[in-house]
Amino acid sequence: MIKESNTPEFWESIYTSKDQYVYGKEPSKFLVEYVDLLKKGTALDLGMGEGRNAIYLASQGFAVTGIDHSPTAVARAKKLAANSGVTLECKEASLDFFLIPLMKYDTILLSDFHPQPVLMKNLVRGLTVGGTLMIEAYTKEHLKIKQDPPYIFDCFDSNEALHLAQGLKILQYSEREIYGEHRVQLIGVKTTMAS
Numbered sequence: 001m002i003k004e005s006n007t008p009e010f011w012e013s014i015y016t017s018k019d020q021y022v023y024g025k026e027p028s029k030f031l032v033e034y035v036d037l038l039k040k041g042t043a044l045d046l047g048m049g050e051g052r053n054a055i056y057l058a059s060q061g062f063a064v065t066g067i068d069h070s071p072t073a074v075a076r077a078k079k080l081a082a083n084s085g086v087t088l089e090c091k092e093a094s095l096d097f098f099l100i101p102l103m104k105y106d107t108i109l110l111s112d113f114h115p116q117p118v119l120m121k122n123l124v125r126g127l128t129v130g131g132t133l134m135i136e137a138y139t140k141e142h143l144k145i146k147q148d149p150p151y152i153f154d155c156f157d158s159n160e161a162l163h164l165a166q167g168l169k170i171l172q173y174s175e176r177e178i179y180g181e182h183r184v185q186l187i188g189v190k191t192t193m194a195s
């Protein structure tokens with residue numbers, strides 16, 4: 001087993017260690033509960049994994065692009081999209097130096113994906129006016145409950161998601177224990193071009 005660090009090799013080893021979908025085929029409960037708050041249109045799922053959330057968004061009428069650096073995860077996402085009868089644009093690429101296009105996406109989703117600082121800083125600029133950002137992730141608090149998974153590099157510090165969403169109007173925010181896990185859940189909307 002490769003030592004835990006946020007590399008494509010590490011994630012490949014996670015995905016290839018199982019024949020099954022590691023994160024399952026069902027979308028996040030948070031996403032399903034609040035999908036109506038998200039701005040319909042173009043959606044970007046960063047660190048898409050095997051596509052469970054991207055495919056759900058596509059089934060709800062979003063035009064979704066999913067990006068992930070694990071070839072196995074991307075192949076599984078393509079297969080799940082085909083089996084689900086939805087169209088999904090899948091990109092196998094590293095997000096480490098990804099420069100998000102200015103005001104391109106109506107919704108950006110981060111589900112259990114903790115971006116590098118440059119991407120963090122630029123996420124909001126990728127949203128259209130009225131566009132929504134959804135974040136769901138483990139917090140570092142969760143590591144007191146369970147340590148593997150999640151991985152330390154995927155966990156958010158307290159209030160980190162709020163910093164990331166600076167300039168957005170916050171529609172939903174919590175950091176709490178839910179489903180036996182300590183999670184941060186955020187939805188923010190971009191109300192002006194200036195943010």
Ligand SMILES: C[S@@+](CC[C@H](N)C(=O)[O-])C[C@H]1O[C@@H](n2cnc3c(N)ncnc32)[C@H](O)[C@@H]1O
Nearest residue numbers: 011023047048049068069070094095096111112
């Ligand atoms: C914990 S999994 C979550 C997958 C998916 N978002 C979900 O909720 O099922 C994190 C994903 O982020 C991807 N990832 C992590 N760092 C990445 C990077 N720098 N560039 C592209 N993908 C990355 C991994 O390959 C992995 O599929």
